[in-house]
């Protein structure tokens with residue numbers, strides 16, 4: 337076309353160019369979504385919520401993500417949704433130690449609560465294998481022990497669904513969404529799962545007093561006595577985890593070598609042997625709803641969790657050095673390797689942990 341010399345060809349090529357431009361303009365017009373920015377609350381005592389500029393939150397995107405989260409359309413036999421394992425009444429976690437997917441295949445880990453997720457720094461899943469929530473959402477749809485639906489099929493289902501077609505046009509300017517827009521919508525919804533009305537939040541805001549058992553538990557939690565604060569801290573009330581620390585081995589399992597942990601955790605992702613047996617430090621929010629506990633759901637109650645810490649860390653090559661150091665100091669000073677908490681102190685610590693549970697979060 338570029339080398340056409342006669343007039344007829346030139347006009348023809350002008351015509352084609354014009355047609356192409358028109359088509360382009362038409363396509364462009366289709367990609368203009370009509371959205372309303374989603375109002376992000378300013379929460380007292382919280383750092384500003386980090387929202388990825390690549391996925392700004394909109395009212396339409398959030399509503400769409402919510403619909404997808406509760407819709408079994410994303411599972412192969414259309415029987416389970418994200419909410420089947422992330423129960424809203426359980427702070428979006430599961431009551432089973434290990435959840436089951438569509439073919440009744442049991443997964444390997446405990447379903448995590450979904451709360452204040454935006455503040456987790458670039459680490460989702462117990463082993464941190466996803467950097468963002470939208471990357472995370474790619475996994476459960478295809479996982480054989482979860483929804484087991486290949487993404488190309490998931491995309492077709494959504495594209496052929498007239499209601500979703502319209503909703504995606506409104507929210508993302510496309511009636512043929514791919515996994516990119518689908519997971520972006522889910523991420524936007526997950527970002528709205530905000531919890532900040534636990535008794536401890538209200539105490540921090542000066543709205544209520546806490547009873548003396550809770551206050552004693554707080555002191556145990558944030559002092560050398562309980563030593564919880566090396567990983568979980570009240571200084572960052574968004575999740576009550578140390579913002580500078582993401583993963584740890586909290587001494588739950590004895591292991592002669594790093595290859596003896598039943599689940600390699602972070603090590604399988606980084607390939608670094610020293611990361612084997614290390615897991616994401618979980619939030620302390622809503623523990624009253626999220627039993628059972630730990631990456632494999634091994635503890636049914638908070639009492640069992642506290643007893644585990646009270647015994648002191650079990651030995652393994654990469655148990656958090658500070659835990660071993662403190663345990664050795666305790667052993668020298670008191671002859672007890674463990675924390676040596678009395679029954680009352682354990683009850684106080686539990687009362688404090690439960691003061692981080694926000695019952696307004698699970699109201700319909």
Ligand code: HEC
Nearest residue numbers: 417418421435436437445446447448460461462473476482
């Ligand atoms: C069959 C049960 C099941 C289903 C269905 C399921 N999940 Fe999960 N979810 C889990 C389990 C188990 C984990 C932890 C897995 C791991 O760490 O390896 C998890 C982890 C997560 C996390 C990580 C949270 C954190 O703090 O790191 C997010 C977010 C999440 N799921 C969202 C979703 C979304 C969105 C869907 C639907 C598209 C979904 N899940 C479907 C069981 C499920």
Ligand code: HEC
Nearest residue numbers: 562563564566567584586615616617618629630631645656
């Ligand atoms: C060295 C860091 C570290 C210290 C210190 C620590 N934890 Fe943890 N905590 C973790 C990690 C990591 C996990 C997840 C472990 C796993 O599942 O493999 C965890 C899990 C928990 C859980 C279970 C949460 C859930 O959703 O399953 C509770 C409750 C808890 N810790 C409370 C405490 C208390 C109370 C203390 C102090 C007595 C404490 N932790 C000290 C790192 C730590």
